[in-house]
Amino acid sequence: MSDDIYIVGGGHAGTEAAFSIARLGLTCTIITMDVDAIGRMSCNPAIGGLAKSHLVKEIDAFGGLMPLAADHSGIQFKTLNMSKGPAVRSLRVQTDKKKYSRYIYNAIKENKKIHTKKGEVVSFKTKNERVKSIKLASGEVLNCNGLIITAGTFLNGLIHIGKDTYRAGRLGEAAAHGLTECLVNYGLHSSRLKTGTPPRVLKSSIDWGKCRISTGDKEKEPFSIFRSRVDKNVNIDTFSVDTSRNTHDIINENINDSAMYSGKVTAAGPRYCPSIEDKVVRFKDRSSHSLFLEPEWLGSDQVYVAGFSTSLPKETQVCALKSIKGLENVEFIRPGYAIEYDYIPTYQLKSTLESKSIKNLFLAGQINGTSGYEEAAAQGMVAGINLSLSTLNRPPFIIKRQEGYIGVLIDDLVTKFIDEPYRMFTSRSEYRLSLRPDNVYNRLTPIANSLGLLxxxxxxxxxxxxxxxxxxxxxxxxxxxxxxxxxxxxxxxxxxxxxxxxxxxxxxxxxxxxxxxxxxxxxxxxxxxxxxxxxxxxxxxxxxTLIPKNFNYLDLKNMSSESREKLALVKPETVAQAMRIGGVSSSDITELCFVLSK
Structure with missing residues (x-):
């Protein structure tokens, strides 16, 4: 039975899901269109950062894979927010992206309980509201007792560079088709989101003497203090530059050529990680914005220009960057681009990340409307654990908001209406002074051990x-x-x-x-x-206080119509979840509690 567990996609969510399933004694198969792309870092070559490092530390407390890969491939370790309290300090590890993906690939390949298969899952079928089989683009049909979809940005992906548009999951890789349509046919609602990535430029074309230097921590501490040993000899410097008024003028003059401003892209993008176009338009009073120049691997000639995510035409991107001190002679390896993709609004999922309508169907990662490697890995781990527990007829596993940032992440997803890519912040937690990186093992490792993960x-x-x-x-x-x-x-x-x-x-x-x-x-x-x-x-x-699965909110005549509609749409599992749904008033929660107590 355990061989009939399948994971769609081999990114950060998919690999973490597989690793969790294997540690619980079951076998699974990752189906991916490119086996060599397993664990690939599609965007920035770094793990952690503000609040995201809290997720990575929690993954480590559960014995997960991401912290080990980050520690193994780290080329700069830097703690952010050092001027603030310990609860919000965050480790950011600049990685060698090739070494990172190779570590993940080898960990998956060497695990006898994890198999890989090249292919594209285009649909699935159910029996008695439970996943029973999957179909590949080749026509092959496989029996399936559990399915985790971690498709990233590949579902009907569209890349935009200026006025040019083409179908892709990421640059140079084909988009995936069929799964969204299958989910919709089974009654799930889908929508579209947008994200982007900056250009990669040639290292030798940068005048490094004109750039600001940023050093790493003097004493490096890994994400995983029990399992990792970091190379003390590797802790490179990184550099930054600033845009200028001239840069902003170039962008403004060509703003209508940007796919995001020409009307070609209608999906919402990440408000907290805006494109350079958004920065220039939304913050007109700012005379400059910082850009960070980060090598994509140790000894790399390819430099990632963090902070310059864009969908402007390539020639405009080049012109804008050349207006920046230190980048006057910059040469491109590849331009930045925006990508639109399908996602499934997560009010349709349980706190286990299982579909509310289809048993043993789980979703994790960007298909759930999140952004970031760390958010994806955390969801993949939870989905993998819960699919395993379901297969073993064991009770589900839920991290509560007061227990961890992973709990905050998933609770936000299943109770809020996600209309832009979701990313983690410490401010999202009302318990952030308790949910610190320093006490993560005391909070979560006993739970992980009781599940059998360690x-x-x-x-x-x-x-x-x-x-x-x-x-x-x-x-x-x-x-x-x-x-x-x-x-x-x-x-x-x-x-x-x-x-x-x-x-x-x-x-x-x-x-x-x-x-x-x-x-x-x-x-x-x-x-x-x-x-x-x-x-x-x-x-x-x-x-x-649990709410019955088929509870009829429309019968609650003493509740506002807005609350009735939102509760009926989200179908919260508990009264606490109902309380956290936007637009549901405290008086309506009181009415709900009164009816449930009868």
Whole structure:
């Protein structure tokens, strides 16, 4: 039976799903149009960054694949938001994209429980509202007991460069057809989104002496402190430049040639990762915008121009970049482009990422309206775990909002109306002081172990980490210091912002340092965390209040028509989910609770 589990697509969501399924003892097959493209980084050559690193750390706590690949291929490790509190600091790892995809490819190929098959899934069939078979473009039909669709931007993908448009999933790769139409035929609603990527330019054509330098962390710490060892000799510098008024004038003069401004692209793009056209138009008062020049692999002649995502004609892209100091003689390897693709609005999914209408059909990644490798990998992991649990007749696995950013991500997807590519921010979580990278193992690793996702080596390292934390807590609670001629408990002294436990303890290795930092941060945030716990406990009863699957909201005459319509469309699984749907008022939630209590 387990050999009849299929994953459509071998990107970040698909590979993480496969890795989860294999760790739970089942076998699966990744079906992809290009087996050599497994794990490919389509856009920026980096993992992590603001809030996204929180997702990667949580994937690591579950024993996932992405953090290992990032650590293995990292060429610059840089912690962002260092001027802010530990809860919002974020590790960003600039990677060698070739080494990254090779690591993923080898991990998949070497795993005896994961198979790969070249092909394109164009449709599936169901029996008794459950997936029973899939059909490939070749005409081959395969029995299927579980299907995870992780199609990325390939579903009816359209690439736009200026006035030129052609069908593709990404540059140089064919689009996929049939699956969207199949999903729609089974009653699921689909829509369109847009994303983009910047040009790649020749390293030797850049005047590096005119660029600003950006160095990595002096002490590199990997995403996976239990499983990774980073190369201390590799931590390259990266560089940045600024656009100018002249650059903006060139873009404005040619704005109608941009596919996004000519009316050719009607789908919504990522508001928080705007194209250079959007930056110039929306922020007219800005005299410049920063662009970041990042090599795509170690020793690469190909440089990624981060911050210059565009659908302008190639000649306009070249002209605009040549107006920038340091890029006067820039030469292109390939232009930037925009891509439109199909996605499935996620109110149609459960918190497990299973379809509400078709059993054992799961969706993960950009097909769910998200942007980013990290969001995709997190969804793939959850989908893979839940399909496995369903196959094994075990209860489903759901990370709650108060347990992790992955829980925030998925809860937002299934309760909100996604009308632009969704990306993670720490501000999306009402529990962000509790959901920190430093306490991720304490929060999630016991859950991962109870599911059977971890090997003994990983879990024993976690137990060692937890013992170190307990020992440090005990030592701190028993220590007093002399401060302003008074005796003061050390834990009270540490609560002051500038004071640190590292002045009193000298941890020798990375795991010891991480455990001490976690204890220190727990102490500093303890008051705020207690407030968040009380808030979480108030919501907990609503999380446990289930709503019947076929509940008829249209019969609730004392509820506003807007709330009835939105609740009927989304079909929330719990009262807490209903409460988080935009446009549903607190008085309408009270009415819902009253009816459910009868």
């Amino acid at each position: 090997d003994n080596k990983f879990y024993n390292k976690y137990l060692h980490f937890e013992k170190l934390c307990a020992d440090y807590r005990k030592s701190v609670s028993s220590k007093t210091i002399s401060f302003n001629n008074k005796s003061l408990p050390l834990d009270k002294f540490i609560k002051q912002p500038k004071n640190s436990l590292f002045s009193f303890f000298s941890p020798k290795d990375m795991v010891s340092k991480s455990s001490l930092f976690s204890v220190e941060t727990d102490i500093k945030y303890s008051g705020y965390v207690e407030i968040e716990k009380k808030r979480a406990n108030k919501v907990l009863s609503l999380e446990k």
